[in-house]
Amino acid sequence: MSTSHAFHRATSLQRLAQDDFDVVVIGGGITGAGAVLDAASRGLKVALVERDDFASGTSSKSSKLVHGGLRYLQQGDVRLVYQALRERKRLRRNAPHLVKVLPFMIPILTKDGVVSKKIARALGSAMWMYDITGGWRIGKIHRRLSAKKAFAHLPTMPREKLASAYLYFDAEADDARLVVAVLQTAAERGAVIANRCSVSSIDSTSTTSHTLTVVDTLTGQPFTVRTRSIINATGVWADDIRALDEKVHPDTIRPAKGVHLTVPWEKVRNDIAVVIPVPRDRRSLFVVPWIPNGDGTYRFTYIGTTDTDYTGPVNDPQCTKDDIDYVLAALNASITTGVTTDDVTGVWSGLRPLVKSDAATTGRTADLSRRHKVVASAQGIVTVTGGKLTTYREMAEDAVDEVCRLLNVKKSSKTKTLSLHGARHSRPSSHPQDAHLHSRFGNQSSVLKKMMEQDPSLAKELVPGLPYLRCEAVYAVTHEMAVSVDDVLTRRTRARLLDRRACVAVVRDVASLIGPHLGWDDATKEASIAQFMDECAREDAAAMVTEAEFIASHS
Known part of the structure; x- marks a missing residue:
């Protein structure tokens, strides 16, 4: 079946109402997309429904990085970094047209920098640890840059404060395009996929027999979907779906808001990604060039991300004046061009679905783990939460493993080496x-x-x-x-x-x-x-x- 025919909403709606499924995935972000592909790769009859548009939540509002997360290593979470760097390698192999190597620079300033000279050696050790943990898989290892070479990468920095820098390598990807590519790959393997389909109720007669009432939000028309199992991959809305199943709201998600700003590249002039400090905070921000012109210059630069507790409406997180002031203050402390709110051309604000724990209900969301969690309810509905963009495939595999356990089927995942839609026989052009x-x-x-x-x-x-x-x-x-x-x-x-x-x-x-x-x-x-x-x-x-x-x- 061609992808265009398989990935067709009207056809999918008809099949959703008529067919019986082994698995129905709720949620069309990167985790749900990964789950529907994983299930399809095992030969399971699988469907996915998304209430809004694919990647309309957190999965289109990330930092657009496929990375291990150097700061997680500094927090001592070696396991998470190792897993993420291993998944980064797989993504670069499975979707080379979407996932590209991105150099990162950490400036070493004489004062008020990300690091001072006296701890530069400690950072060097951390860089080696990052490479050893899996950074080397990208084909390059970190190196030290002279002040002159570092300044060439970010010529809007205060030159007199720059001592040197570290250069290391990660990767980048358009998060929303990645989601669509994963979904199209699943459709090629028989998955039934539809957006604008909201789940209004779940009726479970046993752990392997479920009926979902789904509403086509474009027409208001309800219909039912029958399935042997359900995966809840709805991110910050996971507790709402669990409430339909468990009849009580479990309150397990602690949303953390992350915002990004876009400014004209001429205001920053960085030709690689740069890590900058946030004054008077224990965080740093990424400054990433965006939309290359093909001559070493770019059209835009984006800056982010923040990481703060969020208590507002999860359907409408916004970038407020406080957020903009916070990001611009950090940017202007690191460059000399004086970027103002009038220079901001775009913003985005997303919510990370961090998992609460007894030991982590207070303090900063920046300190909460990015590891994922898979749980099955008494009715057999599997919920996957937490995690990060880079590790979506592993999260999906774990969720579908749990489904296979509940269904008593022995089928293993095939996604580790599965090329994504658009990847095969794909050659870039210089035009x-x-x-x-x-x-x-x-x-x-x-x-x-x-x-x-x-x-x-x-x-x-x-x-x-x-x-x-x-x-x-x-x-x-x-x-x-x-x-x-x-x-x-x-x-x-x-x-x-x-x-x-x-x-x-x-x-x-x-x-x-x-x-x-x-x-x-x-x-x-x-x-x-x-x-x-x-x-x-x-x-x-x-x-x-x-x-x-x-x-x-x-x-």
Whole structure:
């Protein structure tokens, strides 16, 4: 079955209502996507339903890094770092078009830096530990840089404070595109997948017999899905699904908010990722160049992430004035160009579904473990929580292992060496447009090229000043189950994260482009435009209030 046919919402809805399944996965973020692929790779009959859009929660709002996490090593969690670095290697092999090596620099300053000279040697030891734990798997090991070479990588730093730097290597990936690629790979293996499907009830007659009531949120039409097992992979909403099953809210998730800001690259001018300190805090932030021009320069830089307790609405975490001030204060303490709120072109705010424990209900969320947890309820519903983007495959494998135990089947995971959609026989090109498409679609870029040959207008920019093409928006709604302007501008492309105002300026044009492919009438088109405009307006409003004011407005 071709991916475009298998990954088709109307077909999936029909099969969901008619077929019986071995496993139904609830949640279309990276963990749920990994679980549905893992189950499909074992030959299980599996489906996935997502309440909103794929990766609409935390999985599109990460730091977009595939890494071991140097700070976790500094916290003594060697096991987590080892697992993450092993999974990083697998992801680079299984999705080379999506996962790229990213150099990181940690400046050593004479004062007020990430580290002082007196502990630079200790950091060097930590670097060796990172390499030994698995950093070497990327094919490179860390090295020390002179002040001159370090300054060349970030020429907006105060040169007089720079003593030297450490250079090490991790990887990066567009998180939302990774989710879609994993889901498409599962669809190729027979998985039934649908977004905009909300689970309203779960009826379990035994540990291996469940009926879900699901509502198509686009039409309001309910239907039932029958399955032998269920995996709850809904992230910060995991307790809500558990409440449908256990009839009591378990209160096991402690959300931690992480925000990122996007600014014009000219304000920072870093050609690699840089780790900067947060003054008067025990944290550091990543400063990552974004959207290469092909000549060593970039269009944007993003900065993040924060890590703070969050008590507001989990459906609407926002980047508040406090968040923006915090990130800009850290950035401006490390560079000399004076970045202001007026320079911020985009923001994103996500919630990490950290697992509470008896010993970790107080203190900083930054100190909570990023390890994952798999539990089965008395009714046999498996919930997977915690973890991080890099380790999603291992989390999914553990969850499906538990399902196989409950179903008494002996089928092992095949995902360790399974190439993701777009990876096979994929060769990058030096041509800028081809390189852009390859980095997002791999071997499927040939489909988009054919679209442009048939309609040259689709080769034009989708949003002026951004790299995305009009054919990508059409491909999103015809091949990737996008059903709204927001799906296209926020997740299938990352245009809104790069430049929100530029997106607002072309929202009507984008709606007119995708509407005919979705069968929209005028009312549906206007509703999609209004929904996107409201999302952007709420981001603008949140940026003008403190965190306390934002929480109070939603209480």
